[in-house]
Amino acid sequence: MRFEQASPESLQCARLDNGAYNDLRALVKSEIAGDRAQPVSPYTGLADYQFWRRAIERTPQEKVDPVVSGKFKITKAERIATAGSCFAQHISRTLGSSGFNYYIAESAPEGMSAEDGLSRNFGIFSARFGNIYTARQLVQLFDRAYGRFCPMDTEWMRTDGRWADPFRPTVEPDGFLSEADVERSREAHLSCVRSMFESLHVFIFTLGLTEGWRAKHDGAVFPLAPGVAAGCMDFERYEFINFGVKDIVDDLNSFIRQLRTVNPGAKVILTVSPVPLIATYEDRHVLVSTTYSKSTLRVAAEEVASHHHDVAYFPSYEVITGAFNRGAYFEADLRSIRSDGVEHVMALFLRHYTNTVTAIRKPESSSIGAWMEAEEAQKVVCDEILMDT
Numbered sequence: 185m186r187f188e189q190a191s192p193e194s195l196q197c198a199r200l201d202n203g204a205y206n207d208l209r210a211l212v213k214s215e216i217a218g219d220r221a222q223p224v225s226p227y228t229g230l231a232d233y234q235f236w237r238r239a240i241e242r243t244p245q246e247k248v249d250p251v252v253s254g255k256f257k258i259t260k261a262e263r264i265a266t267a268g269s270c271f272a273q274h275i276s277r278t279l280g281s282s283g284f285n286y287y288i289a290e291s292a293p294e295g296m297s298a299e300d301g302l303s304r305n306f307g308i309f310s311a312r313f314g315n316i317y318t319a320r321q322l323v324q325l326f327d328r329a330y331g332r333f334c335p336m337d338t339e340w341m342r343t344d345g346r347w348a349d350p351f352r353p354t355v356e357p358d359g360f361l362s363e364a365d366v367e368r369s370r371e372a373h374l375s376c377v378r379s380m381f382e383s384l385h386v387f388i389f390t391l392g393l394t395e396g397w398r399a400k401h402d403g404a405v406f407p408l409a410p411g412v413a414a415g416c417m418d419f420e421r422y423e424f425i426n427f428g429v430k431d432i433v434d435d436l437n438s439f440i441r442q443l444r445t446v447n448p449g450a451k452v453i454l455t456v457s458p459v460p461l462i463a464t465y466e467d468r469h470v471l472v473s474t475t476y477s478k479s480t481l482r483v484a485a486e487e488v489a490s491h492h493h494d495v496a497y498f499p500s501y502e503v504i505t506g507a508f509n510r511g512a513y514f515e516a517d518l519r520s521i522r523s524d525g526v527e528h529v530m531a532l533f534l535r536h537y538t539n540t541v542t543a544i545r546k547p548e549s550s551s552i553g554a555w556m557e558a559e560e561a562q563k564v565v566c567d568e569i570l571m572d573t
Contacts (some may be wrong), residue, residue: 187247190414190462192221205478209307210517211224211356216510220433220533221239224569226498227250232251233249233250237381239509240506240507243508245508245512248503248506248508248509249532249535250481250499250502250503250506250532251445251483251498251499251514251532251533251535251536252536253496254496254536254537255460255489255493255496255535255540256451256494256496256541257268257497257537258284258385258386258451258538259284259538259539260283260284260285260538260540262285262385262386263285263287263383263384263385263386264279264284264285264286264287264384264385264386264387264388265287265289265310265311265380265384265386265387265388266279266286266387266388266389266390267309267310267311267313267316267325267387267388267389267390268315268316268317268388268389268390268391268392268455268457269315269316269317269390269391269393269457269459269460270315270392270456270457270459271390271392271459271500271521272388272390272455272457273309273387273457274526274529274530275310275388275390275455275530275533276309277308277498278526278533278534279529282530282534282540283540284538286310286379287383287384288306288307289295289310289311289312289376289377289379289380289383289390290306290310290312290372290373290376290377290380291306291307292304292306292307292475292536299417303357304356304357305352305354305355310380310384311376311377311380312352312355312371312373312376313325313351313355313373313377314352314353314354314355314407315350315407316389316391316392316407317392317396317483318391318392318393318394318396318405318427318432318435319391319405319427319431319432319435319436320396320398320405320427320431320435320440321351321396321405321406321407322389322435322436322439323435323438323439324351324404324405325351325377326377326381326439326442326443327442328351328374328447329374329377329378329381333401333404335350335399335404336350336399336404337350337399337402337404337406337415337532338350338363338367338370338400339360339363339366339367339460340353340410340414340415340416341414341415341416341494342359342414344359346358346359346360346361347359347360347361347362347363347365347366347414348360348366348413348415349366349369349370350404350410350414351404351406351407352373353407353408353412353413353414353415354408354413354433355369356369357476359414364472367486378446380445381443381446381447381450382446383447384447384450385449385450385451386450386451386452386453387443387450387451387452387453388452388453388455388457388498389453389454389455390454390455390457390483390500391432391455391456391457391481391484392457392459393456393461393481394426394427394428394432394477394480394481395424395425395426395427395461395464395465395466395473395477396424396426396427396555397409397422397423397424397425397427398422398423398425399422400420400421400423401421403424405425407463409422409424409571410422412571419441424465426466427480428480429480429483429484432480432481432484432561433484433487433488436454436484436485436488437488437491440452440488440492440495450494451494451495451496452492452494452496453495453496453497453498453537454488454495454496454498455485455498455499455500455501456481456482456485456500456501457478457500457501457502458478458501458505458513459519459520460474460519460520461474461516462478462519462571463474463571478501480503482501485497491561496537496568498533498537500529500533503525503528503529503532504521504525504529505519509525512524512525513525513528517523558568
């Protein structure tokens with residue numbers, strides 16, 4: 185009743201003179217006038233590459249670019265070393281044929297033909313270590329090179345009576361004549377591996393698999409199970425392992441820490457191979473195992489790269505397997521990668537991680553690319569193919 189007796193002009197409140205209440209009055213006024221304010225979405229104003237419709241649906245296949253920007257640049261003077269699964273070979277060939285300093289620490293003996301060198305794994309990677317499918321293999325390679333790990337498995341016998349190195353069982357297609365030959369070759373190889381780690385400027389590692397086989401007695405991990413290319417499977421001595429995200433993250437971080445001890449300035453680029461598994465030892469469909477393996481590797485690579493300023497992730501996996509290309513980058517076997525897929529990947533690599541946009545060219549015959557000029561060099565050397573023969 186008292187408020188009814190008072191005039192509106194006589195009602196005063198100092199708090200209502202605050203600027204915040206003036207904004208409130210304006211908002212109420214706009215509501216009354218029917219001019220409702222539109223809320224601002226946190227996605228408003230983001231870059232085109234952050235939206236599927238703009239970055240994928242409305243973008244021509246060959247223009248899709250999931251890299252956006254490289255973490256650092258590589259110059260043509262820097263020594264670039266590669267290791268990993270089969271797909272890593274495409275990277276090394278492109279770098280070598282584009283005028284970059286692709287570093288080969290373990291070269292074929294003088295006088296050996298390009299074909300013979302290729303068949304013996306010279307020049308395929310920066311050293312003659314064959315396929316390194318898992319991060320655990322990479323860590324153990326480093327440890328073996330520096331005498332920190334001496335596996336009990338030193339040589340495996342082949343079915344033809346010759347010998348193989350358990351950690352690179354296919355580098356000698358005809359096998360070694362004796363156990364002593366295996367040891368001599370290994371010593372020379374590990375010496376080259378040390379030179380590679382100590383001299384490289386950039387190390388590109390392609391993660392390929394989570395599945396592997398290891399020795400129960402010392403934890404040594406092999407690229408192929410005993411009995412596939414050499415040796416004999418003994419389930420009392422060897423066991424199957426399927427690495428998880430934490431395993432891979434720990435292994436990669438361990439490798440990076442150790443690399444820093446011999447080469448503090450080295451930069452690392454991680455990629456994930458888009459090549460599906462040739463076979464799985466898990467009791468499930470190979471497609472399910474492939475999805476698990478690649479997803480696990482992808483997550484691990486992201487976690488490691490995000491915690492190191494000089495470790496980058498390059499999305500070759502996404503370019504080849506992305507829905508945007510409708511499977512066009514796979515051969516008829518839905519596993520091998522077509523040349524146009526490789527070209528798309530490497531064009532992005534050159535654009536974002538180098539200062540060159542020069543078209544890929546063939547190397548001079550006198551350069552490190554002599555082996556790449558051979559017709560056989562266009563084939564990818566992949567140890568795991570022996571699992572399905």
